[in-house]
Amino acid sequence: DARVTQTPRHKVTEMGQEVTMRCQPILGHNTVFWYRQTMMQGLELLAYFRNRAPLDDSGMPKDRFSAEMPDATLATLKIQPSEPRDSAVYFCASGSDRDGGNIQYFGAGTRLSVL
């Protein structure tokens, strides 16, 4: 049962703390996306990787957010320092260029609350 795995599912932290979210894409997928979902802004693309190379992180606040892919099985999104306005659900999705249509497969998300 291939699926995108995100950890942790829930995170409560205090303002100023570092937050690290992890994502294991579906084996064999070569594209990885990080999204943030809030009621006000909807689904926002934060970062996009293809073959582990960052292609687009224009949607990500550069001063506090960073996204990496240390290897093909792990993508990370870090916030340092975290702020209350970062409270949201963060989704990771993966896909494959081979499917021709770029269907994205989403993880269950990390619900982040910054107090």
Place this chain on the structure above:
Amino acid sequence: SQQGEEDPQALSIQEGENATMNCSYKTSINNLQWYRQNSGRGLVHLILIRSNEREKHSGRLRVTLDTSKKSSSLLITASRAADTASYFCARRSGNTGKLIFGQGTTLQVKP
């Protein structure tokens, strides 16, 4: 930022009725996709329609695409309570793998 607009924002119907959701966009597309999101879950891909297609079916789902009007619609026939979810259209343009998602339509199907 969102570049697709969906309407209605919310829809409430009785079980057995049909539900229609619309999506409009502003620039040319390679394909348009529809996703479902159940409460507290990630998005799930439902159906993809390519720019050279006008209509596509998958079970109780029917998607249409009008590239001249830059719009698409998703029809769910004979709705069930389990169809209660948010539905998002997403468009792909250019050669990137990026999708631009709409704001979504929240569908409630009452038993």
